[in-house]
Amino acid sequence: MPLLPGEATLGVLGGGQLGRMFVHAAQALGYRCVVLDPDATSPAGAVAHEHIQADYLDEAALEALGQRCQAITTEFENVPARALERLARTRVVAPGAAAVAISQDRIREKAHFAASGVPCAPYAVLNAGTDPDTVPEALLPGILKTARLGYDGKGQRRVADHVQLAAAFEELGGVDCVLEQMLPLALELSVLVVRGADGAVVTFPVQQNLHRDGILAVTEVPAPDVDAALQAQARESASAIAAEMGYVGVLCVEFFVLKDGRLIVNEMAPRPHNSGHYTMNACDLSQFEMQVRAMTGLPLREPRLHSPVVMLNLLGDLWFDAQGRERAPDWAGVLALPGAELHLYGKTEARPGRKMGHLNVIGATAEDARANARRACALLGLPETW
Ligand SMILES: Nc1ncnc2c1ncn2[C@@H]1O[C@H](COP(=O)(O)OP(=O)(O)O)[C@@H](O)[C@H]1O
Ligand SMILES: [Mg+2]
Missing domain, CATH: 3.30.470.20 (ATP-grasp fold, B domain)
Structure with missing residues (x-):
């Protein structure tokens, strides 16, 4: 049975512009909407029926969201997977925590592309134990990207050779990264x-x-x-x-x-x-x-x-x-x-x-x-x- 317009309440984790436009569309269909976001002036919180102003891992806030809403979505991929898992125990959560976790991590994402039979750029994984000099020459020049939390070109460095790669890896803090071959x-x-x-x-x-x-x-x-x-x-x-x-x-x-x-x-x-x-x-x-x-x-x-x-x-x-x-x-x-x-x-x-x-x-x-x-x-x- 679908959750019907005019009856159900939908929740959104995240109060940015994507959440706001989701709320507009849901409300046009006749759904009630609740937004969870820590920012008092969030774009989505301003238009939702209700704004729960709290952190994404706040137990009481997640409890309240789950009580008010029959289905919950997220408007940004860096929402903690734990929050989605918790809500999914009692409510419809889409997308699910597992899919969000894959998209949060470029290493898992690339493995998923391979499993789906869709080619991505040749790449190597770098983590704390990796000596950048051992990365195959064929991947250079390349782009070094942090595995997590990158967006709009942030968390990325273009590198021409092993010297630049080592410097960039250090500059990015030695966190888990992928080096992708620079493609034409x-x-x-x-x-x-x-x-x-x-x-x-x-x-x-x-x-x-x-x-x-x-x-x-x-x-x-x-x-x-x-x-x-x-x-x-x-x-x-x-x-x-x-x-x-x-x-x-x-x-x-x-x-x-x-x-x-x-x-x-x-x-x-x-x-x-x-x-x-x-x-x-x-x-x-x-x-x-x-x-x-x-x-x-x-x-x-x-x-x-x-x-x-x-x-x-x-x-x-x-x-x-x-x-x-x-x-x-x-x-x-x-x-x-x-x-x-x-x-x-x-x-x-x-x-x-x-x-x-x-x-x-x-x-x-x-x-x-x-x-x-x-x-x-x-x-x-x-x-x-x-
Ligand atoms: N392997 C690559 N070869 C050439 N250009 C790339 C490559 N990876 C990324 N870029 C360029 O950098 C941009 C940002 O990279 P992307 O992986 O999409 O990170 P973001 O999370 O910042 O969107 C891409 O839209 C593309 O223009
Ligand atoms: Mg991109």
């Missing part, structure tokens, strides 16, 4: 896959992503430079990765397309994803509604892209001029553009690099969407080419 990328893409507890799987159209300074900047759908066969392969690979771990919920899988045309899996996030925000305005079902459907046992159906779209990430940098003085971005000008849909996350303080919102620009054609997205970039002071 043609482009980057990602796929949202959704899996229900009954094993039903649907995927969203492939998104093509551009990063700047390690942070997602632009997502385009349909992916302009990826042919149909490769898109199908990416969707099948993402489905295999979700099925192999019995995943329940929305999972985002990031891929590289190499210059020789090969598809390589990079990493995954056990939740809705920044690159999937395009679904909010360009698809008949958003990634957040899909998360609600998957965790409540409502039907999953194949989503339909109804409009080509360009998503622009809006970082805190937009709130400052070239001299570092605070300014208000020209939202009125942006919102006059055809197809422009603004999503701000309600964060009180803008800081450079901080994700403050995103802009989806949809169009009747990809050219229309792109032309209006470029006009938005001009108004906001973002680069007009990508």
Whole structure:
């Protein structure tokens, strides 16, 4: 029996923008929502029916969340797996602790990709006992990444040779790391896959992503430079990765397309994803509604892209001029553009690099969407080419 709209209460661990947009989607369907987050001003806490302000491992808070909610999800992957395990004793928890634990650790994640039959970059594991000089020469130049807690390019060092590798490993504190061979990328893409507890799987159209300074900047759908066969392969690979771990919920899988045309899996996030925000305005079902459907046992159906779209990430940098003085971005000008849909996350303080919102620009054609997205970039002071 699904947990029905209008009756059930859903819980979210984490109060960031992903939690906020999840709450919006759940509330639109008629669910009550409770958010657990330690921050008094969290974006999701501000819109939920109830905000339990406490640490993720606070026993009393987890108890309260479990009492109020019939199903619980998480909006970020670094929530302690222990908290999910505890809640799962009495409640539906999606995604489950085991899947989250795999995604939290690049070493386990890569082993999981191999078990799913999807190739990733050649790599070696480095831990406290490893002599960096013994790492195979073939992996250099490479990228050294901490196994845990990396995001938006943080916890990574590019290394050309063994000398730089040893220095970078020390600089990262000698914690568990993977060294990946530096691959010749043609482009980057990602796929949202959704899996229900009954094993039903649907995927969203492939998104093509551009990063700047390690942070997602632009997502385009349909992916302009990826042919149909490769898109199908990416969707099948993402489905295999979700099925192999019995995943329940929305999972985002990031891929590289190499210059020789090969598809390589990079990493995954056990939740809705920044690159999937395009679904909010360009698809008949958003990634957040899909998360609600998957965790409540409502039907999953194949989503339909109804409009080509360009998503622009809006970082805190937009709130400052070239001299570092605070300014208000020209939202009125942006919102006059055809197809422009603004999503701000309600964060009180803008800081450079901080994700403050995103802009989806949809169009009747990809050219229309792109032309209006470029006009938005001009108004906001973002680069007009990508
Ligand atoms: N093996 C690699 N070869 C080439 N580029 C890479 C490789 N790994 C990562 N990158 C580049 O660095 C970016 C960030 O790496 P990623 O593993 O996705 O970490 P994060 O958790 O910061 O997103 C990628 O989006 C890609 O542009
Ligand atoms: Mg990434």
